[in-house]
Amino acid sequence: MxxxxxxxxxxxxxxxxxxxxxxxxxxxxxxxxxxxxxxxxxxxxxxxxxxxxxxxxxxxxxxxxxxxxxxxxxxxxxxxxxxxxxxxxxxxxxxxxxxxxxxxxxxxxxxxxxxxxxxxxxxxxxxxxxxxxxxxxxxxxxxxxxxxxxxxxxxxxxxxxxxxxxxxxxxxxxxxxxxxxxxxxFNNFIQIATLSQFAPTFGKILNWNLLWAVSSTFLNYFAGLGLALLLNKKCVRGTIIWRAFPILAYAVPGFITLLGFRFMFSYGGPVNQMIIDMGYKAIGFLDIDAKWMARLIGLSVNAWITVPSIMLLTTGILTNLDMDQLEAARIDGAKRWKQFTKIVLPFVLFSTTPVLIGQFIGNFNNFGIFFFLRGGLYMDGYFLASDTDLLINWLFNLSINNNYYNIGAAISLVIFLITSLISLLVYVKSPSYKEEDVFR
Structure with missing residues (x-):
């Protein structure tokens, strides 16, 4: 050229x-x-x-x-x-x-x-x-x-x-x-990687951020796909009504849902009120020492918000699935799990790989989940952050609340490099890229 x-x-x-x-x-x-x-x-x-x-x-x-x-x-x-x-x-x-x-x-x-x-x-x-x-x-x-x-x-x-x-x-x-x-x-990037003030916090938050992005993307995708497959079963009655419930959850603005869940799991919320009524002490679900409890609640709330959209998407894709292939596989003796892994999942993944990558990037940069659930906490062992903060939350704390604009900009550039490289590698290795002619 x-x-x-x-x-x-x-x-x-x-x-x-x-x-x-x-x-x-x-x-x-x-x-x-x-x-x-x-x-x-x-x-x-x-x-x-x-x-x-x-x-x-x-x-x-x-x-x-x-x-x-x-x-x-x-x-x-x-x-x-x-x-x-x-x-x-x-x-x-x-x-x-x-x-x-x-x-x-x-x-x-x-x-x-x-x-x-x-x-x-x-x-x-x-x-x-x-x-x-x-x-x-x-x-x-x-x-x-x-x-x-x-x-x-x-x-x-x-x-x-x-x-x-x-x-x-x-x-x-x-x-x-x-x-x-x-x-x-590159002094700001060197500080993030080496300076005792930033490096330990950056390492811990990056590890959690990657774990969060992968696990939440996996959970949301397969939960949405599972719901779509379940509601496509002929034995399920009232599928229109069952589909309406997740759509209603999806229709409510995300930050309202997050604030609602924060109230539900607070000391004065209905969850703790039920626990107290049963004769037990209230549980600090989102307290400063409730690390994994808060993380699991974040995963659940994110699934509540995101799963309906995946369900709607995969429901539409499954309508184009060739049922003759499934019938032929069943006649040949393939079990349901085999049919799912060899026919259904590859077909759905081919169509939804770009969406899946978008979900991963969105989850990696999901500022709202822990900001509304647990925002404002600073913990020992973390510099201006907590153990549930993602890199985007830490960036906000550094730049907006504490004027570390240069460090925040460097972190945002690191986020871009991580998400873009992972997205590119995943797409190149996916069937959407390698097997484009198979599903035409």
Whole structure:
């Protein structure tokens, strides 16, 4: 592929005419030479705006991205100083603006070359009105997608890039504006892995986070699949009613369910009230020393919220299962477990592997479960965390409550790497990827 691009560049260099070369030197000049005044002026305007931005503040933003400020604010002497966080953000926007400008420049050269090809074949260059009509007709999808793309950049890509950049600075703790922030490379990641303040907590929470993600995904998936298989049995009566109960649980907002379960298992809740009525002492299900009890309650509550959606999904998939295969397997003497593991499960897994991966990522980053059930607890042996907190909860405690923005950003980057690598490996090894033609 790389060699093909080189060949295309060589071909372009040999065949580019003077108008194309003019567009290479000055944006829009080639279009003007072809008589495309509107388009040429548009490209010239983009060039002028780019140059003005670079002169007025673009160069300052570019330098500020690397220095993050050189002058600290001093209210006593009336020195305004530099805001490192703003300079970091403006530097990222400068890079985005440069990428956009380069895209416009390449578009200008490509358009000039396409016009040259049309003219060489005896055609006429398109007018500006013809270009507009083509944009609103043949390329209308670009017009409709422009606003969503801008929204994705502003609300998704820009915050993610900013977070990644913060992970390589010392922004946090006592080092926040008006103090100057500096680039520290991989120092934050080294602190997470080695510093006695962070490393033990990170190790314990990571182990629990992986156990939680795997066990909750396994429980939710197979519980939902089991319910779907059970309700598909002909011997089960009133399946519509039985399906309605899980759907009602799914319809209630998750945080309301979590707060309800927190009240149920509190000292004054109905569960403990029943225990007291039976003559026993109240149990601290979510107390500071109820580690595994709280974890099991979290697994159960998460299953209560998630299983209905898996049940609905697998119910729809099972309707497409070829019943003749099951009948043939039964005639051949295959037991029900064999039919399930060799026919039903592979068929369902093929269709639901992407959903299963999404469930794993969602469970790995499930902030709400333990925040609403047991949030606010800090324990001995954990730095600003408890034994039920996931990495996302610890990130929240560090960054939002205690200003460790750099460490929180580094942890979020670690979370992304872990979930993306595991998801990629699972998908590549799954039947959805390796046996795509089997179930067609």
């Amino acid at each position: 790389f060699s093909q691009k080189i060949e295309k560049l060589i071909f372009f260099k040999k065949n580019a005419g003077k108008n194309v070369k003019a567009s290479i030197c000055v944006m829009g000049l080639g279009q003007l030479m072809y008589g495309q005044i509107g388009k040429g002026m548009l490209y010239l305007t983009i060039l002028a705006c780019g140059v003005l931005y670079l002169i007025s503040r673009g160069f300052t933003d570019f330098v500020g991205f690397f220095t993050l400020g050189t002058k600290e604010k001093d209210a006593w002497f009336g020195i305004e100083g530099d805001n490192s966080v703003v300079m970091l953000l403006m530097g990222i926007l400068f890079i985005a603006a440069i990428i956009l400008f380069i895209s416009c420049y390449l578009s200008n050269v490509r358009d000039a070359y396409e016009t040259q090809v049309v003219v060489e074949k005896g055609g006429k260059p398109r007018t500006f009105s013809e270009d507009v009509r083509k944009l609103l007709d043949d390329k209308f999808y670009k017009v409709t997608l422009s606003l969503p793309i801008i929204g994705v950049f502003v609300f998704s890509i820009l915050p993610i890039v900013f977070m990644i950049a913060v992970a390589f600075t010392n922004y946090g703790g006592n080092i926040v504006p008006p103090k100057l922030v500096d680039w520290v490379g």
